[in-house]
Amino acid sequence: MHIALLPGDGIGPEVIAEARRVLEALALPGMVFEEAPVGGAAYKASGHPLPQATLDLAKRADAILFGAVGDPDCDALERHLRPEQAILGLRKELALFANLRPAKLFPELADASALRPEVASQIDMVIVRELNGDVYFGEKGMRTTAEGKREGYDIMSYNEDEVCRIARVGFETAMARGRKLCSVDKANVLETSQLWRDVVIETAKEFPEVELSHMYVDNAAMQLVRNPGQFDVIVTGNLFGDILSDQASMCAGSIGMLPSASLDSNQKGLYEPIHGSAPDIAGQGKANPLATILSAAMMLRYSLGQSEAADRIETAVARALAGGARSPDLGGTMNTREMGDAVLAAL
Numbered sequence: 001m002h003i004a005l006l007p008g009d010g011i012g013p014e015v016i017a018e019a020r021r022v023l024e025a026l027a028l029p030g031m032v033f034e035e036a037p038v039g040g041a042a043y044k045a046s047g048h049p050l051p052q053a054t055l056d057l058a059k060r061a062d063a064i065l066f067g068a069v070g071d072p073d074c075d076a077l078e079r080h081l082r083p084e085q086a087i088l089g090l091r092k093e094l095a096l097f098a099n100l101r102p103a104k105l106f107p108e109l110a111d112a113s114a115l116r117p118e119v120a121s122q123i124d125m126v127i128v129r130e131l132n133g134d135v136y137f138g139e140k141g142m143r144t145t146a147e148g149k150r151e152g153y154d155i156m157s158y159n160e161d162e163v164c165r166i167a168r169v170g171f172e173t174a175m176a177r178g179r180k181l182c183s184v185d186k187a188n189v190l191e192t193s194q195l196w197r198d199v200v201i202e203t204a205k206e207f208p209e210v211e212l213s214h215m216y217v218d219n220a221a222m223q224l225v226r227n228p229g230q231f232d233v234i235v236t237g238n239l240f241g242d243i244l245s246d247q248a249s250m251c252a253g254s255i256g257m258l259p260s261a262s263l264d265s266n267q268k269g270l271y272e273p274i275h276g277s278a279p280d281i282a283g284q285g286k287a288n289p290l291a292t293i294l295s296a297a298m299m300l301r302y303s304l305g306q307s308e309a310a311d312r313i314e315t316a317v318a319r320a321l322a323g324g325a326r327s328p329d330l331g332g333t334m335n336t337r338e339m340g341d342a343v344l345a346a347l
């Protein structure tokens, strides 16, 4: 169990440190960590957000635990040197096309949700987000119009193989849960989405036991706050999944709570909290480490074959919350280290 630790920027190092302590406390034989810089931290150290040595380590490791990237100091750099390119590069280079973002309300956090407790308590879904295509990776650039105006462009596209492989992950995820899959698109406006919908419908033939529905993304955003309990598994493209998963996180209490797994076709994976580097609170001990600790649990389950250890971590997090552990995002005053301590004590 060779684990690459990529803490990155902002609160990344703080939350990764707590997840590492929890993993070490499990004392699983054969678990070794190797750390490398990524994002703005790597740019400042060596001139590139995803240095070759970091990429090599990520390829060599059995699994990757990732903090966050993003640094306001780097916002004026050329795009290919910005911190965000590190996570996009890792996703692409390692063919991590399937992003699983489970959103579930811990009952103790019903008060932290932006929704009424009786609505929030229904939330138990997985957002399956495609991660290697869409407008994120299409041709992009700046040009000048005939009138001499600056114009930015980003091409959105998906081919049928890309849609089919993520649709299958969506259906398989649904088969392992409540057998309901909602495909989210914007087929009333976008050709990319029309193909998406057609291919999802074709792929559904392989999964007759799953109840498939389709929703436009604007309606999905509305339904997520109106009646989030209706969703079991959502499958959607890269951009819509980015937006809807942030929204789902606040419905489920806090963006500081949501873990994620980004998987290739062999269950190799990169695990990260869905939140960003939060430069406004970096270095102050205010970050909630639970999303990263829960990401470590997903890593044990999906990539390292240690589902019992994963259960132990998830139970410990639930117990810590039941015991009153609350960071500022959850309405409390505990710092990052104290939140980690609470999980360790429950473990």
Ligand code: IPM
Pocket: 069, 070, 084, 087, 088, 242, 274, 276
């Ligand atoms: C996420 C983040 C990233 C994304 C950024 C940091 C590039 O928002 O993982 O959701 O847009 O995918």
Ligand code: MG
Pocket: 242, 243, 246, 274
């Ligand atoms: Mg995001």
